[in-house]
Structures are given as C-alpha cells and as structure tokens.
Amino acid sequence: MTTSVTSSRNGEFLAALRAEWTKFRSVRGWMIALAFAGLMIVLFTYLQANGKHEGYCTTRNPNSCVTGHPFVPSGPGGEAVADTFRFVAHPLIGNGTITARITSLTGRIWAGPANEAPSLADTRPGVTAWAKAGLLLTPSTKQGSAYAAIMATGGHGVRFQEDYTHDQTGLPGPILGAAPRWLRLTRTGGTITGYDSTDGTTWRRIGSAHLSDLPNRVDVGLFATSPVTYGGSATQATANFDHVAVDPGATVGTAPGGWLGQNIGTGLDDFYTTLGTGSDQRSADSFAVTGSGDIAPAVALAGGDTASDSLLFGLVVAVIFLIVIGTMFITTEYRRGLIRTTFAATPNRSSVLAAKVVVVGLGGFAVGAVAAAAAIPLAQHVMKGNGDYLFPAGPFATVRTIAGSGALVALTAIAALGIGTILRRSAGTILLGVVVFVLPTFTGPGIIGPTSSGSVATWLYRVTPAAGFSVLGLLPRSGLVSYPYTMANGYYPLPPWAGLLVLCAYAAVALGVARFLLLRRDA
C-alpha cells in the first residue's frame, strides 16, 4: 500500500515536472534570456581576462622591466611552490646519514618603504617565525625538486618537512645558545627519516618521507632561508651549525671536502622577494649559513591571478538574468491567473513548487556550468597570451569551479522563484532579488574597496548570498606560509563548499516560506 502511494506520488511529481518543463521551454523569451546569460558570462570573462597585463622589474632601473611574469617553480605534484634558499651541499652515495647541531638562528628584517626593493642597508634585527635552517636531502638542486628536510624554525620549533606541503612537528622552542638542537636525516633506500635531539645522544624520530625514484647519488647538506613576513617585508636568516658530519663521508672529487655552497632560486626572474645575498662560511665541522626565501607552497604572493577570477563579473550579470527568469516563472502565473490552471492540474502544490525548483535550477545550472566551461579555457588562453601568470589549477579545481558556477546561478534562480512565490509580484521580487543576491557582491570589494577587506567586505562574503561567489576561490592557503589570506589578495573568506551552503540556506529559507504560504493561501 505504502509503495503504491509512494509511486503514485512520484508519478504525480514526474508529471508535474514534465508540465513545468514544457511551460518553461515554450516561452521563447525565457530561452533567449537563458542563452544570453551564458553569452554574458563568456563575454565578460573574455573582457576581464583581456584587461590583465603583467610585467615586472628585476632592478630599480626601469630599463630592467619586462612584460610577462616572474618565474614560479612547480613542485613534484605540479603545484606552485617557493623554492629559494642557500644550500651547502655534499654528495651522498647510497644509504647514509647527515647530522649537525644548530646553535643559533638569527635574522634581519627589511625596514624600508614597501615600494622599494629590499636591501640590507635598511634592516632591523629579528627572525621571522617561518625562518628555516637545517638539513636537506634532494635528488636535484633544480627548483621545485622533491626533497625531505629536518629544520629549526624561528617560531615553530623543529620540523620535518617533505615536498613543500608535508609537515611534522618535532621539539618545540626557539634555538638559543643554551638550547641548541641536534638534527639528523638518514636515507635508507627511498625512505628518509628525520630525528631531533637535545644532546646528540638520545634521538627521537619525528617522521619519514618516501621519495619515489630517488637516484643512488643525492645531495645532502645545510640550508638556510627566511620568508617574507605577514606584513610583506623580506627577511634574511643566519644559522650556525657545528658537529656537522656526513656518513659515509666519501668525497667524489667535486669541491674540496665535498662541500659546495650555492644559492637556489635567487635569480632575478624568480618571483620570491629576497633580502641580501646568500652566503656560507666553513671552519672544520662548523658552518654559518645565511639565506633568504622560502621552501613552501606558493600562495597569492606568486601572483594571484586565476582564470576563474575573470568569471566574477559575468557571473553577476548572469545571476541578474536568472533572478528575472526565476521570478517570472511563477509571478506571470499569478498575474494572469494561470496559477489556478496549474493547481487544478496538480492539486499537490508542494509538487508544483518542487517541479518549478528543479526546472529553474537545472536551467540555471546548465547556463552557469556550460558558460564557465567555455569561459575558463578562453580566459586562460587570453591571459597566457598577455604574459600573465596563471596560478596552476588542477583538473579537480577547474571542474569544481565549473560546477560551482552552475550551482551559484541555479541557487540564485531558485531563491528568486521562492521570493516570487511569496510576493506574487514581478517588480518587487526582482528588486528584492537584486538587492539581496547581487548588491552584497558589489558592495564588497567593489564599493567599500579592497583596502577594508579585513572587515566589512569579508563579512559580506561570509554571511550574505555573496558567499556563493566563494566557488571562484582557487588560490591555495597553507599553514606553512604566513600570509594575509584576504579578499584584497584574492582569497574568499569561506571555502567554496561553505560559500555555496550559505547561499543554499538563503534559497532554503525563501522556499520554506514560499511553501508555507502556498499551502495556506487560496490560489
């Protein structure tokens, strides 16, 4: 019995769905508006992307300025990374160990104006929290290579890290003369294990990494680097090591003693802003290593452009179109009295509302997703042609942006349908829809401006329907990089799924009230 009731209800809903779809497709103006909304997305994305031109200067001399973008290395997984440091390398053949004691980690921070190239002429002493110095093993000194490293940091204790993104915690506390840290890396086949110790006798394993296709001969050595501060100042760090030992210590006839100091990624065309020039000094088994840069995921610092940024304006325009369509899909029925025919055909009003939601939702999703799928490659093509840096987005992130754009447009159209059912008037619904679903997006960075992104605009993108535009957020965040992840720098305050949930909540409230009134009121 229950089954037959359920199947009869499903049958009723499917019939209502077919009826609503027939209604929707048989008004040519709505179909044209849908297609136009999609075209607007593609057109405005093209215009936005085409408006971006990048260039950079390698020195203060204007003649050194070139068009195009600085170099951003790619990590083992294809992700953008920073890979800039001072490395004092020693070859290691086969399995072995490198050990050292780090006795100090100090640094300097650029204190000059933000618009000047940082130099050591104007600095203050200080070590930034993610300044890093320690032992590193890598198959290649090419930027973006795989690696594993054990390190002391300025403010995050001892860490074992591999391949830019993986991080494990060792001994806490800063490096002081009274509290030196012993560090050790061992290689066994493809496995590199990191240890730390306070006395060089009792070792504690922190973690291990598996580097695939590791050659027999790798480089091990001492490194130092120091990233740009949260406030944007370049920094430099100097670490003192002693009791440095590589075992087996066989030299292969490269440099005297096997040690070779080199700067990695400090070329003029590298994107990472550094302070001073890396250097090292050796005295028997003691080293002083000075470096600037970072070994970490690249964040918006590398250049915050993504193709999906260019989608924003076109999506807003498409959303306005879909607010109108979603509204008209119900309000014209009220205006003409057609709603009575609809409810005479399907007395279950919830089924009618649900069918309308599905039709408008699918229409909005198709327009948003298809247009985004066309616009993103177009924007990428245009931006590449303009010499812009495109933050690498994997296939998953691209698919997510495409589906997210569809969902954004669909949910707004559904919300407009809900408001239209409540108000039963076209003009009022469209006005309210635009005020609630479009205005906050512009009021955010558009009117209040990116400078105040820490406050009002951020909240608008958290609690208003503008949160839905978080689906365009592609830039990676990393706990390993101290950086203002603000809207001004291209970061939405919410992750894409959470932003869509906020928009979902608005649509759900509108639909809930709409259904309540629909069931209570005379048609």
Added chain:
Amino acid sequence: MSKATIEVAGLRKRFGQTVALDGLTFTTTPGSVTGFVGPNGAGKSTAMRVLLGLDAVEEGTALIGGRPYASLKHPMRHVGSLLDAAALQPSRSGRNHLLWIARSQRLGKQRVDEVIELVGLGKAARRKTGGYSLGMRQRLGIAAAMLGDPPVLLMDEPFNGMDPEGIIWIRSFLRGLAGEGRTVLVSSHLLSELPDVADHVVVIGRGRVLADSTIEELTAGGASLEEVYLRLTTGEVEYRSGGEETWPR
C-alpha cells in the same frame, strides 16, 4: 454513487467582512447541463474554485464523484474546468498551453491535437495566445477542459466574449457533452443564455441557493425567465445601477 456527480453541501466562506458562500448546497445529475446562475458577486466563481480545491472553505464539503478534487489522481481526467479564459501566458502558443496541461495529466501530443480539432482552433493553435480574440481564448479554454475526456465539466461564464456564432456553437457543444452522459455545470450571470442549454438551473445570491429546479418549473406560472430571475435576485445584489449590470440582454 456516480463518478459524474457534483455534491456541494453547506459551503461557508468569507473574504474579510464579506460573506461569499453562506451554506451553499446543491447537487447535479449526470447526463445533464446544470445552469449556475446569479448576479455578479453571488459566489458562483468562488464555489467553482472551492470545487477545484483552489480556495479553502470554513465549513462544508464539495465532492466530485464522492471525493474531494484534491484527492483525485490526474484530476483533469475526472473534471475539466474553464475558470478564466484569459489565464494564459501570452507568449506561449495555444498548442503548448494544451501540451503542458496534457503532460501534467500524463496525456500525449495526440490528445492535444484531438482537442484542437474538437474546438476548431485549427492552425491558430500554433500562434501565441497573446494575439487571440476573446472567442479564441474561450475555445482554447474549452479544449483544455476537454483534454482529459472528463465525465464532469465546470465552466465559468463560457459565453463571455463569444460572438453569436460562437454562442450557438458552445450551446450545441455543451448539449452534446450532456448527451454523452457527462455532467456539465455552466455558470452565467445571464439566465437568458441558458434555456436552450440547461436542463436544470441553480440560482444563487449572496452565497445561498435561491432556486434549484428545472427551467419549466421556474416559468410554470407563465412568467418570463427575466421576471423570475429579477424576482428571485431582488435584494440579493449589492446595488443595481439602472439595471444594466445584471439585466438580461
């Protein structure tokens, strides 16, 4: 109980201070046309909306074949209705208007083409309804009512805006439906439109039944229909401005 019976019992409904239905009670018989007559504002349209489950009542029941309309599966296969011929999306073609209704009742395109033929809409069905004359809209509305081949038909003022030729067509059309054994309830504020059509007349005023009998019984005393109607409805309209509003043409 016949599937084709309309049973209205004790309907009571008010819009704010205005009493729209005041214990309205009547029943129709299958195979006949029942005229549903009363001055403007008497409650005819409200009663029809209640019958179709569109408006709620405070008291009373309105049943079709013994069941409330809202409980009918594919209701337009049980009851065809024409409430307002102007209730159309002007940019949709007549044929697509019929098609979406057909879809809602799980009926195919073939049935749509059949009813287009039935009402004689012909090629006009492919045009946008925004360009239809009132008569064409009435024909489209009747086509929509006939889609489900229903045993019961409710028509609110189907003669409105029809030219004489159309009125003649619709009269014979409704007679034919009754001849096929269907129940037809036709409302009109003009009693004079009904003698050739209706077997039975329910006259209402201010939401109550004033008379419920055959045409012959009404005019049994030798009075004309107009006289009977005026006598019945005196005092049952809010105002009568020179008689033009309700006087039969």
